[in-house]
Amino acid sequence: MKNIAHTRNPLSSDKERYRTKSRLSERGRAMFIFVCSVLLLAYLLAPITWLVSSSFQTEAEIVSVPPHWIPEEPTTKNFEAIFFQEQKEVTYESRKQVDPVSGGYIPSTAKNLLPALRNSFVVACLVVIFNLLVGVPAAYAMAKIRFLGRNSSVYFILTTRVIPDIALVVPFFLVIKNLGLLDNILSLVLTYLAVTVPFTVFILISYFESLPDELDKAARVDGCSRFRTMTHVYLPLALPSLVAVVLFTFLTSWNEFLLALMFTQTPASQTVPIIVASFTSDFTISFSFINAAGVVAIIPPIIIAIMFEKYIVSGLTVGAVKG
Amino acid sequence: MAPFLDYLIYQLSEAGTVAATVASTLSRRFNYDERSAYLFLMPVMAVLVLVAVFPIFYSLYLSFFDLKLTRPHRVPFVWFDNYLTLFADELFWGSVLRTVYFTLISVTAITVLGLLIALLLNETFRGRRFISAMLLVPWAIPYVANALMWKWIYDSGYGALNGALLQMGFIDKYMVWLGDADKTIPLIANAFIWKEVPLAAILLLVTLKSIPDDLYRAAKVDGATLMRRFIHITLPSLRPGFALVFIFETMIAIRHFDLFFILTEGGPADTSHVLAWEIYVETFRNLSFGTGAALAYIMAIVTFFLAYSIIRTVGKRL
Numbered sequence: 025m026k027n028i029a030h031t032r033n034p035l036s037s038d039k040e041r042y043r044t045k046s047r048l049s050e051r052g053r054a055m056f057i058f059v060c061s062v063l064l065l066a067y068l069l070a071p072i073t074w075l076v077s078s079s080f081q082t083e084a085e086i087v088s089v090p091p092h093w094i095p096e097e098p099t100t101k102n103f104e105a106i107f108f109q110e111q112k113e114v115t116y117e118s119r120k121q122v123d124p125v126s127g128g129y130i131p132s133t134a135k136n137l138l139p140a141l142r143n144s145f146v147v148a149c150l151v152v153i154f155n156l157l158v159g160v161p162a163a164y165a166m167a168k169i170r171f172l173g174r175n176s177s178v179y180f181i182l183t184t185r186v187i188p189d190i191a192l193v194v195p196f197f198l199v200i201k202n203l204g205l206l207d208n209i210l211s212l213v214l215t216y217l218a219v220t221v222p223f224t225v226f227i228l229i230s231y232f233e234s235l236p237d238e239l240d241k242a243a244r245v246d247g248c249s250r251f252r253t254m255t256h257v258y259l260p261l262a263l264p265s266l267v268a269v270v271l272f273t274f275l276t277s278w279n280e281f282l283l284a285l286m287f288t289q290t291p292a293s294q295t296v297p298i299i300v301a302s303f304t305s306d307f308t309i310s311f312s313f314i315n316a317a318g319v320v321a322i323i324p325p326i327i328i329a330i331m332f333e334k335y336i337v338s339g340l341t342v343g344a345v346k347g
Numbered sequence: 348m349a350p351f352l353d354y355l356i357y358q359l360s361e362a363g364t365v366a367a368t369v370a371s372t373l374s375r376r377f378n379y380d381e382r383s384a385y386l387f388l389m390p391v392m393a394v395l396v397l398v399a400v401f402p403i404f405y406s407l408y409l410s411f412f413d414l415k416l417t418r419p420h421r422v423p424f425v426w427f428d429n430y431l432t433l434f435a436d437e438l439f440w441g442s443v444l445r446t447v448y449f450t451l452i453s454v455t456a457i458t459v460l461g462l463l464i465a466l467l468l469n470e471t472f473r474g475r476r477f478i479s480a481m482l483l484v485p486w487a488i489p490y491v492a493n494a495l496m497w498k499w500i501y502d503s504g505y506g507a508l509n510g511a512l513l514q515m516g517f518i519d520k521y522m523v524w525l526g527d528a529d530k531t532i533p534l535i536a537n538a539f540i541w542k543e544v545p546l547a548a549i550l551l552l553v554t555l556k557s558i559p560d561d562l563y564r565a566a567k568v569d570g571a572t573l574m575r576r577f578i579h580i581t582l583p584s585l586r587p588g589f590a591l592v593f594i595f596e597t598m599i600a601i602r603h604f605d606l607f608f609i610l611t612e613g614g615p616a617d618t619s620h621v622l623a624w625e626i627y628v629e630t631f632r633n634l635s636f637g638t639g640a641a642l643a644y645i646m647a648i649v650t651f652f653l654a655y656s657i658i659r660t661v662g663k664r665l
Contacts (some may be wrong), residue, residue, distance in 0.1 A: 057472045064464060068481050071541065072488075074507050075496045089521070091510040158394050161387035171377075171384040181391070184399040186654035188602040190623050191647035194409060194630055194640045195402035218398035225391060250383035279489035281605045286631070297491035304495045304609050311499050318495045322488040329487035333480045336487075340546065341553045 072322070079103075079315035083129055086312040102316030105134040129310035131303060136291045137317060140299040143209055147295060148277035150213045155224045155273045156266065158217075163228030164254045168240050178229070185222035192218055193286055200287055211287040212295070216280060220273045227272070230342045231265035232258060268339030271332050275325055296321045403647060410641035416634040429641035438617065439625065439642075445532060446622040450600040453536045453543070457596050458589065460540065461547025466581075468548065469555045486545040494609035497538035501525050501610075525611055528618040535606050535619060543599065547592045554588030555581070598653050602646060622646060 078086055080098040165171070166178055196215050205211040235258060243253040259266075281297040288294045294302075300317045303309050329336060377385070413425045433439045468479055485493070500507045501524040509521040525531055558580065566576050604623040607613060613620040613628065620628075626646065630639030 054472070057467065057470055060467050061472075061474060061478055064467065064478060065481060067541075068485060068545075071496050071500060072484060074500065075492075078499065087505050089505065089510070090514055091505060091507055154394075158390040162391035165384040165387035169380050169384040169387075171381040174384070177388060177392075181395065183651075183654070184395050186598065186650055187399055187403055188598070188643075188646055188650050190602050190604060190626055191406060191643040191650075192399070192402045193626070194636055194643050195405040197630075198409070198636065199402070199405070214398060217394055218402075221391065221394055221398075250380070250387070254387075275487060279491075281489065281491050281608075285608075297489050300489075300495065301491050301609055304498060311502070311505070314495055315499060318492045322492045325487040325489065326484055329483040330480050333483055336483060337479070337549055340549055 075315050075322075076319055078312055079319045081312045083310045083312060086310065102130065102310075102313045103320075105130045105313065106137045106316065106320060129308060130313050131306065131309050133291075133299075133302070134313070134317075136294070136299050137296065137320060139291050140294050140296045141320070143293060144278055144295040144297075147209050147212045147216065148274045150209075151216045151220055151277045152270050152273045154213065154217055155220055155269060159221060159224040159228055159269065160259070160266075161254065163225050163232055164258060166225075167229050167232035168237065168258070169250070181222050181225050184218075185226070187218070189219050189282055193282065196283070197286055206287060207289045207293050209288075209293045212277075212280075212284055212293070215283045215287065216277050219280070219283075220276050223276075224269045224273060227265055227268055227339050227342055228262070231262050235261055264335060264338070267332065268335045268342075271328060271336055272339055275328060278325060406640045406643055406647075409637060410644050412637045414635075414637040414640075416636060425637070429637045430645075433638065433641060433645075438620065441617065442620050442622050442625040445618075445620060446601055449532050449536055449539075449603075449621055450597055452533060453539050453600045454593060454596045456536070456540045457543050457547045458592055460544045461551050461592060462585070464544065464548035465551035465555055468552050482545045482548060484545075485542050488542075490542065490605035491609060493538060493542050494606050497534075497541075497606075498525070498610055501534060526615050528615055531611055531615065531618045535610055538606055538610070539600065539603060543596055547596060550592050550595075551585060551588045554585050554591075558584040594653055594656060598650055601649065 074093070077093065077095060078091075079102055080100065081092065081095045082097065082099050082101070085092055085095060085097065162177075162181075166174060192215070196211075200206055200211045200215075203211075205214075239257050239261075240253060243257045248256065278295075279297065280295070281301065284295045284298050285301070288298055291299070300314075300321050303314045303317055410429055411424060411426060412422050413428065414422050464482070468475060468482075503509065503521060503523045503526060506524070508524060509518070512518045513521065524534055562580050562584075563576060566580060571579070602623055603621075604627065607619055607621055607624045608627070611619040613624045622642070623646075626639055626642045629635050629642060
């Protein structure tokens with residue numbers, strides 16, 4: 025092919041050869057990128073797809089060997105059990121009535137997931153509110169006001185950012201027990217502040233720093249107090265970083281497991297991860313039901329992540345680089 | 348513990364009086380800007396002292412006591428006995444080794460996979476936006492969901508791993524996965540890697556994007572091949588990104604608890620008994636809070652050293 029092209033147009037042979045080559049390598053590059061993308065997507069999504077697929081299978085189908093990758097007779101029974109099932113008294117007899125072949129093995133505690141969703145939501149919202157309340161003024165002060173001890177405050181917050189949550193569990197437990205807050209969602213709100221506030225402050229500081237100082241001076245000359253400058257001049261401009269903070273704090277609280285495991289004991293305060301985890305340790309529960317519970321737990325974070333992808337990526341990079 | 352708390356509350360109220368005096372002095376010493384800055388910082392400092400500084404020192408204090416919830420009324424002060432008992436304990440050193448093993452394979456795989464993904468997403472092609480949105484999916488889901496998902500995939504009776512390998516002809520009968528002592532930690536690490544790779548990829552991608560195009564153009568003009576450009580420009584420029592990923596993921600890996608709790612509970616026969624699991628067992632199963640606090644303190648100190656290296660390597664950009 026190349027030789028024919030040469031003979032047909034000897035004048036532009038060099039150019040032609042270059043172009044053919046680059047077109048070929050262009051196609052090779054596109055193919056290569058396509059293959060890599062497919063592999064990457066498969067790696068990222070295959071486990072989740074399998075989780076979702078098996079959550080729609082009946083007990084009879086989920087124990088087939090080899091597994092049915094796509095449910096042949098999809099059922100929404102697992103999800104119905106979580107959202108609509110009447111609370112039944114479990115006795116030894118009623119437990120035995122469950123017919124394993126027709127898709128039983130659904131725990132009587134299935135209904136606990138509803139209050140858990142509410143608890144998770146309330147805790148996450150409260151943590152978000154507290155984060156904004158304490159984080160915004162602090163970040164504004166550290167980014168825009170020159171004062172004695174500014175650097176050491178930044179370093180102090182940097183240090184608290186790296187305290188591992190598991191190192192806080194023992195002292196937290198004793199304090200919360202003494203305060204009588206065990207099995208109360210307030211204990212979760214309080215302790216989640218330790219794992220969220222430093223990160224919040226870092227995202228906000230770097231964003232406030234990127235806003236021009238002149239705004240600050242202009243507002244001050246016009247007679248705004250520091251507080252008014254913050255709320256009326258900088259806050260509207262800092263909206264993207266506030267969104268990032270809300271998302272991160274919400275996701276962290278929604279997903280948190282260790283602290284919730286320590287401080288909650290009954291469905292009155294248990295969050296989604298705890299209820300879901302409690303299903304996994306019970307061998308009488310069908311995996312199709314456990315997977316349905318897992319699906320319920322991952323839907324809100326996935327929606328948030330995909331809807332606000334841009335904010336999250338920028339927040340992650342800023343938060344990591346600074347902290 | 349109650350007398351200690353009473354003492355603490357007394358001290359706090361004393362501190363309140365002192366603070367009021369200090370505040371009135373401050374208003375004379377500092378100008379308006381400084382005063383408002385301190386006022387703005389007050390809430391965050393109060394919260395952090397309450398939920399981070401106080402607990403970490405309280406835990407140091409507790410680690411010097413033989414505090415067992417099984418006998419709450421006799422709490423002898425034992426100096427460093429909790430630490431010495433730990434250092435003489437084979438299970439402790441075993442858990443340290445297993446934590447190191449888990450961390451090493453996880454962090455290595457996360458860095459390599461993260462780099463490959465970042466290199467892919469650094470190219471411009473159709474569907475790149477879609478892939479970067481999907482990249483966030485593993486990052487966003489709770490660890491508990493991640494754990495149950497892999498527990499089901501690894502299931503020895505009906506799991507997807509067995510099914511897929513059998514259908515593709517790699518194995519001729521179903522195998523035990525998590526229950527096999529040699530495979531336990533690598534398999535848990537695999538679940539951990541799947542969840543942590545997106546963060547690494549994003550951090551490395553940002554570093555890649557910050558490399559000036561001129562460098563590549565100049566190298567191209569000088570006739571450097573793709574491989575040479577990668578080795579001499581990309582890799583050295585990625586150093587801060589690598590440092591960040593390495594330190595970050597190490598810090599997350601050594602303290603990781605959730606997967607061990609749901610997938611194996613430290614088993615089979617202690618093969619996945621890592622440091623975080625040891626803290627949980629000592630504290631909440633053996634109810635020996637003194638030892639738990641000592642263990643947690645060791646963990647905190649190790650993390651602090653890692654954090655110090657963060658400040659040294661990337662903190663300069665602050």
